Amino acid sequence: MPQAEGSDYDVDGATLVFRRSLEREGKLGFWRWLSMLLGIAGTYRNNDTVDVIYTRAGNNVVATGLSFAPEPE
Numbered sequence: 001m002p003q004a005e006g007s008d009y010d011v012d013g014a015t016l017v018f019r020r021s022l023e024r025e026g027k028l029g030f031w032r033w034l035s036m037l038l039g040i041a042g043t044y045r046n047n048d049t050v051d052v053i054y055t056r057a058g059n060n061v062v063a064t065g066l067s068f069a070p071e072p073e
Contacts (some may be wrong), residue, residue: 018032022068 005029009018023046050066 016050016052018068021070022050024048024068 003018005011009016010021011017048068049064050068051062051064052066053060053062055061
């Protein structure tokens with residue numbers, strides 16, 4: 001889902017600070033893999049990704065699958 005600066009995130013230097021926490025799906029265990037393989041269940045956990053579209057030297061650039069870290073406390 002597209003996000004907007006000011007309402008969904010802020011820019012702090014070269015860092016994007018999102019106003020909601022982002023979550024990465026953990027490693028799937030044996031039983032989860034087996035249930036997906038057998039078609040019993042899927043994986044419905046949160047798995048946020050960060051893709052950024054920006055302009056550099058007059059050209060649009062797309063950076064996909066960027067890593068993210070929790071905000072330091």
